[in-house]
Amino acid sequence: MARLIDSRYTPLVAVVFVALALPLIFPSPFYYRIGALVFIFALAVIGLNLLMGFAGQVSLGHAGFLGIGAYAVAIGPTHLGLPSWFCIFAGAGASALVAYVVGQPILRLKGHYLAVATLGFGLMIAIVLTNEAGWTGGPDGMSVPRLVLFGWPVHGSKAWYWVAAGTLAVGVALALNLIDSPSGRALQAIHDSEVAALVLGVRVARKKLGVFVISAVYASVAGSYLALLNGHITPDLAGFMRSIELVAMVVLGGMGSIFGSLVGAGVLVVLPQALTGFHDYEHMALGLIVMGFMILLRRGIVPTLGAALAGRAP
Amino acid sequence: MSILQVERLSIAFGGVRAIDDVTLSVPRACVFSIIGPNGAGKTTLFNLISGVYRPAAGRVLLDGVDVSGFAPDRLARRGLSRTFQNLQIFFRLSALENVMVGRNRHETTNVIQDLLHLPAVRRQNRATREAALAALARVGLEADADKPAGSLPYGAMKRLEIARALASEPQVLLLDEPAAGCNPVETGELDEIIRAIVREGVTIVLVEHDMRLVMNISDRIHVLANGRTLTEGSAAEVRSNPAVVEAYLGTHNARGRAVA
Numbered sequence: 309m310a311r312l313i314d315s316r317y318t319p320l321v322a323v324v325f326v327a328l329a330l331p332l333i334f335p336s337p338f339y340y341r342i343g344a345l346v347f348i349f350a351l352a353v354i355g356l357n358l359l360m361g362f363a364g365q366v367s368l369g370h371a372g373f374l375g376i377g378a379y380a381v382a383i384g385p386t387h388l389g390l391p392s393w394f395c396i397f398a399g400a401g402a403s404a405l406v407a408y409v410v411g412q413p414i415l416r417l418k419g420h421y422l423a424v425a426t427l428g429f430g431l432m433i434a435i436v437l438t439n440e441a442g443w444t445g446g447p448d449g450m451s452v453p454r455l456v457l458f459g460w461p462v463h464g465s466k467a468w469y470w471v472a473a474g475t476l477a478v479g480v481a482l483a484l485n486l487i488d489s490p491s492g493r494a495l496q497a498i499h500d501s502e503v504a505a506l507v508l509g510v511r512v513a514r515k516k517l518g519v520f521v522i523s524a525v526y527a528s529v530a531g532s533y534l535a536l537l538n539g540h541i542t543p544d545l546a547g548f549m550r551s552i553e554l555v556a557m558v559v560l561g562g563m564g565s566i567f568g569s570l571v572g573a574g575v576l577v578v579l580p581q582a583l584t585g586f587h588d589y590e591h592m593a594l595g596l597i598v599m600g601f602m603i604l605l606r607r608g609i610v611p612t613l614g615a616a617l618a619g620r621a622p
Numbered sequence: 623m624s625i626l627q628v629e630r631l632s633i634a635f636g637g638v639r640a641i642d643d644v645t646l647s648v649p650r651a652c653v654f655s656i657i658g659p660n661g662a663g664k665t666t667l668f669n670l671i672s673g674v675y676r677p678a679a680g681r682v683l684l685d686g687v688d689v690s691g692f693a694p695d696r697l698a699r700r701g702l703s704r705t706f707q708n709l710q711i712f713f714r715l716s717a718l719e720n721v722m723v724g725r726n727r728h729e730t731t732n733v734i735q736d737l738l739h740l741p742a743v744r745r746q747n748r749a750t751r752e753a754a755l756a757a758l759a760r761v762g763l764e765a766d767a768d769k770p771a772g773s774l775p776y777g778a779m780k781r782l783e784i785a786r787a788l789a790s791e792p793q794v795l796l797l798d799e800p801a802a803g804c805n806p807v808e809t810g811e812l813d814e815i816i817r818a819i820v821r822e823g824v825t826i827v828l829v830e831h832d833m834r835l836v837m838n839i840s841d842r843i844h845v846l847a848n849g850r851t852l853t854e855g856s857a858a859e860v861r862s863n864p865a866v867v868e869a870y871l872g873t874h875n876a877r878g879r880a881v882a
């Protein structure tokens with residue numbers, strides 16, 4: 309049989325299947341909102357995984373790009389009269405530009421130094437969003453006008469569920485394409501040995517900058533969608549805790565696994581919802597569960613289980 | 623004209639003069655070996671030539687062009703590649719993919735094309751794969767193409783690094799102890815592999831402790847001790863030089879083999 313769908317697209321098939329199947333088991337429309345959140349976070353996490361899991365460069369400031377994307381769809385329509393759909397692209401463009409400028413000096417750093425520098429970047433964005441109250445509404449945030457696509461308002465959890473699922477499918481496909489390409493091989497090589505990549509002629513600095521920009525665009529689009537879905541945003545979206553949450557999703561799901569990013573986002577969006585019954589102990593329970601996952605599945609959920617299924621020791 | 627010239631090159635770490643005023647000239651398409659006791663500065667010299675370290679003084683000329691201070695990727699794009707004494711394998715990738723990375727400087731698609739997996743990328747991937755398989759075959763690893771690179775035995779990883787560098791189509795290839803961890807049969811194969819590479823016009827600069835291999839294969843041998851040049855000459859000249867014998871016997875030799 310002709311292989312219509314390359315096996316490397318398996319995660320894409322999974323996304324499409326899950327997105328189509330989930331509504332069949334949703335007990336109430338509220339679940340569409342959770343589903344949309346999972347898909348949107350998964351988008352940002354896939355981008356960050358390209359940077360962290362494939363290229364091996366950490367970012368503790370990626371929520372900064374969520375923030376840029378989110379405020380683009382808030383500020384553009386409110387203050388500048390621009391259409392929301394255009395602002396999603398404009399936000400992505402702005403994030404790409406910021407990543408390009410900030411990435412040049414920052415990505416020369418390695419390990420902990422890179423971690424702290426990206427952390428500083430994230431804090432900077434959050435502070436700008438808080439302080440520029442005339443544009444952003446300050447700490448209280450601002451409301452976000454609805455997205456109108458081809459004359460139709462995209463409104464409600466159900467509509468966003470499908471928009472997010474479609475965008476995630478595109479994001480997954482692009483990520484899988486990148487991995488199986490000259491750029492993708494170069495990035496994975498950089499992860500293992502920068503010096504070996506260099507002596508083979510790989511332009512390491514340029515490749516790192518490229519994947520940083522790509523991951524910023526993923527996060528920015530996710531940020532725009534979160535803002536549009538919620539209808540209101542605050543600078544918390546760009547805050548340190550959000551950045552950490554994204555990193556946790558990457559690591560929990562599995563570094564270097566696109567499947568893992570979907571699972572990581574799924575677990576860390578759904579768990580807090582599922583644990584609301586624990587009231588005061590919700591965060592403690594969440595923390596314990598996440599610790600348990602990492603202790604038992606130390607390479608992340610998907611890579612560890614994948615290896616176990618393939619018959620190797622986890 | 624020599625393909626590679628090193629002029630009065632020096633670098634120090636703290637108080638240690640790891641390379642101290644070294645000058646040498648490598649003719650085209652030959653095997654030029656650099657030997658010397660452990661700590662003599664051989665790997666440091668490779669790091670200087672390949673742009674991993676910047677020289678404190680002196681120049682490196684590649685094909686007549688002053689390339690001192692060039693970054694390693696820039697040098698690689700001018701046709702200078704190397705392997706590493708302490709392996710630098712891409713453990714995440716298969717053996718074949720390791721070698722495919724070696725094709726990077728010949729790959730022409732941009733990142734947008736890569737993201738979209740345009741037909742050009744598909745063609746590029748196929749071409750890269752073929753070239754990489756050919757490079758693997760040159761070191762006798764074609765059967766291991768799809769194995770995880772980290773699962774290969776030590777000697778095979780050393781050869782994988784050679785294949786990877788070959789895939790980049792260098793004019794000059796620096797090999798840092800390629801026979802380390804090889805049994806005599808494998809060392810014999812390595813001898814053949816190196817000769818075949820030189821026959822194609824590539825210049826080999828070889829750092830190696832296996833004196834049988836060095837004496838068999840080298841057109842010229844440059845001897846370092848304590849960061850300085852001790853002597854240079856043909857295998858016969860170096861072997862019979864009392865200063866060389868003393869430098870090796872005075873310190874301990876990695877394999878415990880006498881030079882002569």
Ligand SMILES: Nc1ncnc2c1ncn2[C@@H]1O[C@H](COP(=O)(O)OP(=O)(O)O)[C@@H](O)[C@H]1O
Pocket residue numbers: 635638640658659660661662663664665666667
């Ligand atoms: N990055 C470095 N930092 C400090 N000292 C170094 C460094 N690289 C090499 N050296 C020192 O330079 C000397 C030469 O080392 P090396 O070039 O590795 O020798 P060889 O390869 O001939 O065994 C040694 O004394 C070593 O400790």
Ligand SMILES: [Mg+2]
Pocket residue numbers: 664665666707
């Ligand atoms: Mg050495």
